[in-house]
Amino acid sequence: MNAQDPSNQSPKDWSWPFWPIVPLYPYGKRRTLRKEVVKDSIWTFDQLQGVLYVVTPIRMTAIKLDAGGLLVYAPVAPTPECIRLVWELVAEHGEVKYIILPTVSGIEHKVFVGPFARCFPEAQVFVAPHQWSFPFNLPLSWLGLPRNRTHVLPAEPSKAPFTDEFDYAMLGPIDLGLGAFEEVVFFHRRSRTLLVTDAVISVPEDPPDIVLLDPYPLLFHAKDDGFDVVEDRTATRRKGWQRIVLFTLYFRPSALAVIPFGQAIRNALNAPERFRKTYFGLFPFKWQKDWKRSFEVLVGDRPLFVAPILQTLILNRAPRETLDWAYQVASWDFQRIIPCHFAAPIEASPYQFQQAFQFLKQKSSGSADGETHQTPCLADYTLLQEIEQELNRRGILPPSQGIEEEK
Numbered sequence: 001m002n003a004q005d006p007s008n009q010s011p012k013d014w015s016w017p018f019w020p021i022v023p024l025y026p027y028g029k030r031r032t033l034r035k036e037v038v039k040d041s042i043w044t045f046d047q048l049q050g051v052l053y054v055v056t057p058i059r060m061t062a063i064k065l066d067a068g069g070l071l072v073y074a075p076v077a078p079t080p081e082c083i084r085l086v087w088e089l090v091a092e093h094g095e096v097k098y099i100i101l102p103t104v105s106g107i108e109h110k111v112f113v114g115p116f117a118r119c120f121p122e123a124q125v126f127v128a129p130h131q132w133s134f135p136f137n138l139p140l141s142w143l144g145l146p147r148n149r150t151h152v153l154p155a156e157p158s159k160a161p162f163t164d165e166f167d168y169a170m171l172g173p174i175d176l177g178l179g180a181f182e183e184v185v186f187f188h189r190r191s192r193t194l195l196v197t198d199a200v201i202s203v204p205e206d207p208p209d210i211v212l213l214d215p216y217p218l219l220f221h222a223k224d225d226g227f228d229v230v231e232d233r234t235a236t237r238r239k240g241w242q243r244i245v246l247f248t249l250y251f252r253p254s255a256l257a258v259i260p261f262g263q264a265i266r267n268a269l270n271a272p273e274r275f276r277k278t279y280f281g282l283f284p285f286k287w288q289k290d291w292k293r294s295f296e297v298l299v300g301d302r303p304l305f306v307a308p309i310l311q312t313l314i315l316n317r318a319p320r321e322t323l324d325w326a327y328q329v330a331s332w333d334f335q336r337i338i339p340c341h342f343a344a345p346i347e348a349s350p351y352q353f354q355q356a357f358q359f360l361k362q363k364s365s366g367s368a369d370g371e372t373h374q375t376p377c378l379a380d381y382t383l384l385q386e387i388e389q390e391l392n393r394r395g396i397l398p399p400s401q402g403i404e405e406e407k
């Protein structure tokens with residue numbers, strides 16, 4: 001039976017009862033889309049997350065081991081549908097042997113590992129070192145990770161049980177004041193595939209398939225203001241998607257005016273679509289005519305790049321360490337990258353991977369002289385810079401560091 005056949009599905013299959021732990025759209029219902037990336041060898045499982053219809057894909061990847069069985073990188077929500085899709089692979093290729101939690105800071109990835117691991121009692125769980133939980137440093141078992149079969153990834157990859165097939169490299173921990181950023185990327189030698197969590201992304205011009213399963217969020221954000229009524233067309237979906245990307249990556253892009261709350265309420269009372277689904281006509285945004293330029297500048301013709309929040313608030317705390325890590329990763333001979341967000345797989349070379357981190361060679365956005373930026377659309381970084389400055393001022397975030405010398 002093909003679990004992705006719509007006739008075999010019901011909303012119960014998409015149920016994720018623990019959504020209040022990380023209350024992101026689509027809350028208690030999560031669809032899962034499995035794709036075979038390399039025949040009989042690599043599969044991605046896409047779900048959605050977001051708030052206020054700002055939806056972005058979140059992804060786990062399963063790789064078949066040479067001796068049979070599967071390694072799962074960055075589990076997503078183990079809904080009945082998701083687990084059934086994994087079981088189909090298990091029936092054909094063997095048990096889930098290893099589950100990898102590759103991040104310390106990505107709560108949207110951490111939250112699923114414990115519940116996912118409980119569905120596969122034979123699997124050994126390996127977690128990135130230096131795990132922390134805001135506001136308290138809780139033991140791993142408190143995060144729902146199985147006590148008897150959870151291990152910290154060895155600092156030396158040759159000591160991991162899957163060392164014959166995988167290499168890995170850790171970025172961090174990078175001290176962020178309240179916690180730390182850390183990510184572990186995996187290199188699967190046989191398929192020449194790099195698995196990445198958050199460090200790089202590739203943003204497609206058109207909405208990914210998982211977003212198209214329910215296009216309403218795309219149509220919602222395609223509206224120019226609360227009075228707009230949009231038709232469901234390909235171009236409208238693309239417009240909604242590109243704005244969602246700008247929201248996700250900048251929080252408040254420069255081409256977006258946020259309407260004062262009182263005005264938004266008054267507009268809602270006169271809006272043409274006042275249903276629960278449309279937040280009763282509440283649409284506190286107004287896009288400027290040239291909004292698309294922000295998307296074009298952001299994405300450009302780059303096959304992959306580092307998300308603005310990582311550029312502005314995180315990786316520029318440790319530029320030398322990040323670049324060294326990027327050069328180490330680029331020494332592996334990969335031909336594709338599978339990140340946990342946005343597009344995948346990306347056909348990209350080690351050189352392109354390392355190029356994505358070259359912004360670190362310029363002065364960081366928060367530097368005292370204010371100079372910076374790989375990205376010319378400076379205005380889009382305004383909110384992120386304000387956040388950085390405020391966190392700096394309060395002494396919460398360590399200062400950014402510049403780096404100028406060539407390696």
Ligand SMILES: [Fe+2]
Nearest residue numbers: 106197198340
């Ligand atoms: Fe993430």
